[in-house]
Amino acid sequence: MTDKRRLVFSVLKFLTSEMESKDLSDDAKESLEVASQCLQSAYSLTLDDKHLTVSKPLDEIFKTATASEPLHKTGPPSAADKEEAENLKTEGNNLMRTEKYPDALLMYSKAIEIDGGNPVFYCNRAAAHSKMNNHHLAIEDCQRAVDMDSNYSKAYGRMGLAYSSLDKHKEAVDNFKKALELEPDNESYKSNLQIAEDKLQTMGSPGGSAAGFPGLGGLTGPGGMDLGNFLNNPQLMNMATTMLQDPNMQNMMSQMMSGMGGGMPGAPPAGVGA
Secondary structure, three states: HHHHHHHHHHHHHHHHHOOOOOOHHHHHHHHHHHHHHHHHHHHHHOOHHHHHHHOHHHHHHHHOOOOOOOOOOOOOOHHHHHHHHEEEEEEHHHHHOOOHHHHHHHHHHHHHHHHHOHHHHHHHHHEEEEEEEHHOOOOOOHHHHHHHOOOHHHHHHHHHHHHHHOOHHHHHHHHHHHHHHHHHOOOOHHHHHHHHHHHHHHHHHOOOOOOOOOOOOOOOOOHHHHHHHHHHHHHHHHHHHHHHOOOHHHHHHHHHHOOOOHHHHHOOOOOOOO
């Protein structure tokens, strides 16, 4: 049991270092925190149990142990299997063009069953997932694709689109940048990167505070409107200011407040001097 506890302690140290990384989103770090707490509870140990420390960090041990071990892939398919998988992929592509996304997804999955080492099949299936609004599954397939081919720009681009659809704009920016590193002249990646950067600047991360008004992130108004984002949108704020300076608009607002039984809380009734 001592060896297991030392291993778990090393995992906890690794999780702690990852939580301090700038490469992960706040959501990802929160998930790691939960994982750390579960491990500590399951094995009755904490990060204060320094006697379980080993000489090297876990990621270094793993890197050394797997240095000469390539990423495991399924056995190479026969030429006939490869041809069948390619035909299934082509059929899936044709179904995508006619917007039959569930059927296309099935074709890509069948191709993967035959040739699970082809990153293109995962990337194409990710596109089908995204069309069906299954963006988390799209991200998983894109990640599988880049695990197999770290220079697969299209997989990074599609992963960026999936993150954008989930309003995870930091992750989207990171993936579009990686895609552009691999294809510097791709106009689509440039455009998507600019859009993601603009959204990251104006909206920030989901659940975060609005940039100019700390504490308002996630605050909602009528109809679910995000007041934090509203207050940090210069165009909307200028429009609202202009409207409120209009005497006719002021009169209409006063009538509306009077009709609701009074003015704003703590303010004198409409039409009454201070």
